[in-house]
Amino acid sequence: MNRLQLFFLIFISLVSVTSAKDKKSKLIMHEWGTFTTEIKYGGNGKLLTGLEKEEEHLPDFVYQYNLNSLNFFSKGFSTSVTNVTVKMETPVIYFYTENETPFTVDIHFNGGKISQWYPQKTNGGKIDPKVTRIIDFKNLKENGYIQWNGTILAKDTKEKLTKPALKHQNWLMPRETDSNLIKVNDEVEKYLFYRGLGNFETPFNIHFENHKMIMTNNKTEDIPYILIYKIDSSGLNPKTLWEGSIKGNQSSTYNFKNNTKRSNFNKTNFISALKTAGLYEKEAIAMLNTWETSYFKKEGLRIFWILPKNLTNKILPLTMKPTPTELKRVLVGRINIVK
Helix, strand or coil: CCHHHHHHHHHHHHHHHHHHHHHHHCCEEEEEEEEEEEEECCCCCCCCCCCCCCCCCCCCCCEECCCCCCCCCCCCCCCCEECCCEEEEEEEEEEECCCCEEEEEEEEECCEEEEEEECCCCEECCCCCCCCCCEEHHHCCCCEEEEEEEEECCCCCCCCCCCCCCCCHHHHHHHCCCCCCEEECCEEECCEEEEEEECCCCCEEEEEECCEEEEEECCCCCEEEEEEEEECCCCCCCEEEEEEEECCCCEEEEECCCCCCCEECCCHHHHHHHHHHCCCHHHHHHHHHHCHHHHHHCCEEEEEEECCHHHHHHHCCEEEECCCCEEEEEEEEEEEEEC
């Protein structure tokens, strides 16, 4: 073997070792969730209040401020709330890595409070269950916060889910991914979960003029995907009225009276948009399946839009240790248009 051949073999060996090391050390973190708001059809786009009621009850083991688990409509709070214009629904966080990895995740909620979570948090905001005062979300004195210290379990772990057998589809569907199990204290789950309520404005403004709906993006960052969706009372005729995107500081108009470009709805384009935003296909499908009833089965007119990355990070600043090699956060805004 000559020197050139020896050098080549050494080089290949070093590349192989480095590649294997990089693969093992890779840490991926993905998140999806929904911000729900409501506006009046024909109005000026002002967000309506009264969104503190949850649409689907969570499993009883989910932690919340409300100590009475039989109160299905409190959204996790043990006190009365008012001036709620935003529901933060089912953000879930997935992790992907080869080896067991201790982690810390911190999340702040600007303009809101986190009221439901699982597994049990390590630290976070507190509300005294004995307090009877009303929480006014228009004048919050303290923003929401939650922290978990836990372990991302190795792919070949022998650990099992703490709550494997459930009837709650909105909890089971998010498990349908290839992500690692995580463990916080003695609770093992497929993801970190949290929910909350808020009051804040978004840069996506909608108002009506006659039979027209004007959609305006008030920030410089593009809104990458928008879907105008409608389903009638029979639940049998879901329609895509319009799909598209809006660049920064621009508007788009939909004419209800003259626009005839309606098509039967299917999830394909929505899934593709979620994948383009950063989710894996199984994550995108899990998200839409989790919210199948609320998104696509209930009568009404609604708009879905994918939040720009910087907006998500502004509303929900997140830090993790160790720093992930890949971090994707895909939040979907759901605007219910009520008459």
